[in-house]
Amino acid sequence: MRPGLFVGDVAKDLGLDVKRLVSGRARLVIDDSKQYVELNRNKGHLVVKDRIDREQLCGQKSPCSFGLEILLENPLEFFSVTIEIQDINDHAPVFSKKEITLEISESTPIGTVFLLDTAADPDVGLNSLQSYSLKPTDNFVLKQNSRSDGSKYAEMVLQSVLDREKQSEHSLVLTAVDGGDPQRSGTVKVHVTVLDANDNAPIFTDSTYKASVAENSAKGTLITKIRASDADQGYNGNVTYSFTHIGEDAAHLFKIFTDSGDVILTGNLDYETFHQYELNLQARDPWGLTGASKLVIDVVDVNDNSPIITMTSFSGKIQEDSPPGTVVALISVQDLDSDKNDNAPQVLYPVQSGGSVVAEIVPRSADVGYLVTKVVAVDVDSGQNAWLSYKLQKASDRALFEVGLQNGEIRTVRQVTDKDAVKQRLTVVVEDNGQPSRSATVNVNVALADSFPEVLSEFTDFTHDKEYNDNLTFYLILALVAVSFLFVTCLVVIISVKIYRWRQSRLYGKSNLPVIPYYPPRYADSLGTGTLQHVHNYEIYRTNDSTEK
Structure with a gap:
């Protein structure tokens, strides 16, 4: 401005x-x-x-x-x-070298990883370095990685067998781009020389080395020793060590001896500036095969800062009748060694409720970089203890989502496909910058769906819902049985009435006039087997239109 x-x-x-x-x-x-x-x-x-x-x-x-x-x-x-x-995109990514030279044996197996130099971009956030690309991709493919601090570096992976007799050299271009508008980029040439066969690559004894050093340690202090072995014999088994993807700050502070693997301090440390360094290690044999590891160095704080007293203002003369409490001067005291980190971050969104589930819906047509949601957290501490960083701890599909280190934005890193499961669950860790750091975790449910019914079908399998559904099923069955019983009963009654009326009509015939019975003075059992004393005859009288049988 x-x-x-x-x-x-x-x-x-x-x-x-x-x-x-x-x-x-x-x-x-x-x-x-x-x-x-x-x-x-x-x-x-x-x-x-x-x-x-x-x-x-x-x-x-x-x-x-x-x-x-x-x-x-x-x-x-x-x-x-x-x-x-606020940052503006006034810097482009820059590589420290104009050309990267690699020597790779033709017997190198497919899938072997080669570390590439990192580009530097002093901007932050979206204006900083965001991604790399590599062309051409006939023999090699690019793999991008992120460190714990959010910085990105590139690796080159062999995807097809090299043949020195066909092509002894390969020329590629590595491009680094930021996320600003307009976008800025930087390039470096990658020159690959194909060597004759060498069977084994060096292997480090540990995938991650950890060491600590006090911030007031003298230059030349031995920090740690790293070791790698190569199964090849003689000259092919010789191993040399080096740092890769090292920033300018760390490059002035640490040195690794190429032959022994000893790491020493070469500069002055300051815990209040940086309290941890992560260095990438490379072991290389004479024919270009490499092994990779990393070294994490923790800087130990010592009481090397005296309190600073600042007289902000002095009022000058004081009247003799000044009442108690009159401001005489303003004094501020600061000590860089006492920042107490006694509060963990608090997640404000998404809200974690006990019974209900909140799911972020992502359409299957979502492109790379689609904003899924944003984790919002606060820390009531002050200074660097309140600086928050966000990391993706667990995910149903790690290759589908990433979390912004500083802004907590969850975005897609590739195109959503039909093969991806509808229900996705992410666990995000929010850490502060204190020592020791404090953290909080939050679960984020994501639904990959184009319609709301798809979401409901995937997010209703919880205990209270199951109990409710079980009770509902029981009462529905009970009601169905009761209705069925009433229906059958009514059906039996109706059929019985129909049969009774049919039998009556068969007995008396069909007539539009009422039947008028005639009761003679005496009745008798026609067979003479009843209780009457004598046998008598009786006659049945019918109406004029009765049917004769």
Whole structure:
């Protein structure tokens, strides 16, 4: 930003009247020797005084900010103000070399990994280095990796057999691009020389070496020893050691002896600047076969900083009748060795509820870089103890999602396919920057679906739902049995009535007139076997239209 440009309205933000700024002779108190902003009392505005270079001010630290205080007199007051510097994409990724030279044996097996130099981009966030590409890809394919700090580096993987007799040399171009708008990029040539056969590559004794060193250790201090072996005999079994993908800061601090593998300190450490370094190791035989490992060095804090007392303001003369509590001076004390990290990060979103499940829906047509959701967390500590980083701890498919180290954004890293399961579960770890660091975890449910019913069918298999469904099934069956019983009963009654009426019609015939019975004075059993004393005859009288049988 150019000098004179508006930064912020401190009068409005602090709830102060512009007249108070003038009458109180408001001024800025800045610890840094360089003053980047100045105060316009008449408007209550902070404006740019000198050009601000975020990379020069903060390096790779994000967020980048500096603090100042606004001091008022009559009465004496002060207000703390923090100004955050936002990054712009003013740097392109740059490789330290113009050409990478590799010597690879023609007997190297498919799948062998070759480490490539890392590009540097001082910008942060999306403006920093985002990805690599390699062309052509006839014999080699590119593999991208990320370190724990979020920085990315590239590896070249052999995907087809080399034949020295057909082609003894290969030329490729490695390109690094950032995520800014407009996008910036840098390139380096990769020259591969194919060597005759060598059977075995060096193998490190450990996949990860860990060491610690006090921040006040002298130059030349031995930090650790690393070892790799090669099963080949004689000259082919010789191993040399080196660092790869090492940044400029670490390159001035550490050295590895190529023959012995001893790692020593060559610079001055400062725990308050960096408290951990991760270095990539390479063991190489005379024919170009390599093995890879890494070394993690923890810097141990020592009490090497004295408290700094700053007299912000002194009111001068004190009247003899001044009441107790009158402000005489403003003093600030700071000690870089005492930052206590006693609070773990708290996840605000997504909310973790006991019974219900919240799922982020991602359409199957989603492209690479699709924003799934964002994990939001806070840490009530201050300073570097409140700086948060986000990492993907577990995932149903690690090749499908990634988490932004500093912003917590979950994005897709490849195209979603029909083969991907609908239900995806991610576990994200949020860590602060304290020592020791504290962390919190959050589970994120993701549904790869184009319709809501697909989501429901995948996210309803929970215990309380199962119990509810079991009870519901029982009552539905009971109701079905009751209805079926009533139906059968009614059906039997109806059939019985029908049969009764049919038999009646068969007995008396069909008539539109009512049947008029005639009861004679005596009845008798026609067979003479009843209880009557004599045998009698009886007659049946019918109506005129009765049917004769």
